[in-house]
Amino acid sequence: MILAVTMNPSVDISYPVDRFKFDDVNRVETVRKTAGGKGLNVARVISQMEDEVLATGVLGGTIGDYIVQELNESNIPNDFLRIEKESRNCIAILHEGMQTEILESGPTLSKEEGTAFLEKFECLLTTASLVTISGSLPKGLPTHFYRKMVEISCNKEKPVIVDSSGEELKQVLKHEKKPFAIKPNIAELSQLLGFEAEAGNIDMKQTLNHEIFKGIEWIVVSMGDKGAFVRHGDDYYQVTIPKIDVINPVGSGDATVAGLAVALNRNQTVESVLKTAMTTGMLNAMEAVTGFVNIRKLKKYYDCVKVKKID
Ligand SMILES: Nc1ncnc2c1ncn2[C@@H]1O[C@H](COP(=O)(O)OP(=O)(O)OP(=O)(O)O)[C@@H](O)[C@H]1O
Ligand SMILES: [Mg+2]
Numbered sequence: 001m002i003l004a005v006t007m008n009p010s011v012d013i014s015y016p017v018d019r020f021k022f023d024d025v026n027r028v029e030t031v032r033k034t035a036g037g038k039g040l041n042v043a044r045v046i047s048q049m050e051d052e053v054l055a056t057g058v059l060g061g062t063i064g065d066y067i068v069q070e071l072n073e074s075n076i077p078n079d080f081l082r083i084e085k086e087s088r089n090c091i092a093i094l095h096e097g098m099q100t101e102i103l104e105s106g107p108t109l110s111k112e113e114g115t116a117f118l119e120k121f122e123c124l125l126t127t128a129s130l131v132t133i134s135g136s137l138p139k140g141l142p143t144h145f146y147r148k149m150v151e152i153s154c155n156k157e158k159p160v161i162v163d164s165s166g167e168e169l170k171q172v173l174k175h176e177k178k179p180f181a182i183k184p185n186i187a188e189l190s191q192l193l194g195f196e197a198e199a200g201n202i203d204m205k206q207t208l209n210h211e212i213f214k215g216i217e218w219i220v221v222s223m224g225d226k227g228a229f230v231r232h233g234d235d236y237y238q239v240t241i242p243k244i245d246v247i248n249p250v251g252s253g254d255a256t257v258a259g260l261a262v263a264l265n266r267n268q269t270v271e272s273v274l275k276t277a278m279t280t281g282m283l284n285a286m287e288a289v290t291g292f293v294n295i296r297k298l299k300k301y302y303d304c305v306k307v308k309k310i311d
Helices: 038-048 059-075 111-125 145-155 166-172 186-193 201-208 252-265 270-285 297-302
Strands: 002-006 012-015 030-035 053-060 081-083 088-095 098-103 130-134 161-162 218-222 227-230 235-240 306-310
Touching: 002 038, 002 111, 002 252, 012 059, 012 252, 030 038, 030 059, 030 161, 038 053, 038 059, 038 130, 038 252, 038 270, 053 059, 053 111, 081 111, 081 227, 145 161, 145 166, 161 252, 166 186, 201 227, 201 235, 201 270, 218 252, 218 270, 227 270, 235 270, 252 270, 270 297, 270 306
Parallel strands: 002 053, 002 130, 012 088, 053 081, 130 161
Antiparallel strands: 012 030, 088 098, 218 227, 227 235, 235 306
């Protein structure tokens, strides 16, 4: 079973309006509400790939209830730490071809709630074969919280894929217990290193040779429609993808993490792991719904992904 962690899930609400009026009333007729959060997208895609998954993290209140209800309706097994405080709403107003977002920061967790989650996490690890950690931490938890989760997982010999950014990711990488894989995009990679990372092969090879990546088996730098550049052990790969009709690329990175998790969990070859991860990302970009992939198209697009080893 793959354990997919979302520490600060949300209910994502979209409000389509013809024209967004400031300092006035905006009425909305068709409202869409979905359980959101990067780890939930990962869990959904793993489930669509027919692998066993368990969604976990922290949630509370009626918004938390809504998230659980939606996961149950989609037959996604879940086991979250329940807290008293209310989980968050994230609102996207779709107007005049633009998207204006209002994102609540979510509940502030206490130290005790953090500890309670770590205990739960350790318990859930017993039946897990691989872990994914996605997105940012809720307020109240220290930036080394993911580092702690990676440490607990390593002690139980469970590989972890971390898809996070900023200080939280830095803390994970600096620790002696390493994640098995990370999947930064170019912006996250640049932020991590403190300089603008360039997508060219020679530059990328040099960049991923940085001290900070020592001991991490897989570094998958996703680059949207340009595919990915990857370091696996001491080998480097450029992965290119076909041109596709993009409908909504949001969550493609999460779908890539899901593909990566499933392929690694199935002990696929290096080439196959990378082709699977790229394909699930593309399939997500081809759909309107975030965290949805049409698995019947997998084979067709998988065959079009090219993996080239860079000397
Ligand atoms: N416009 C696109 N065209 C084709 N494939 C795409 C496109 N955007 C994303 N993908 C696929 O999804 C993968 C991950 O996308 P991307 O690099 O944008 O991740 P991300 O920035 O982490 O996204 P997010 O955090 O929104 O999920 C890409 O490597 C690629 O395979
Ligand atoms: Mg991402």
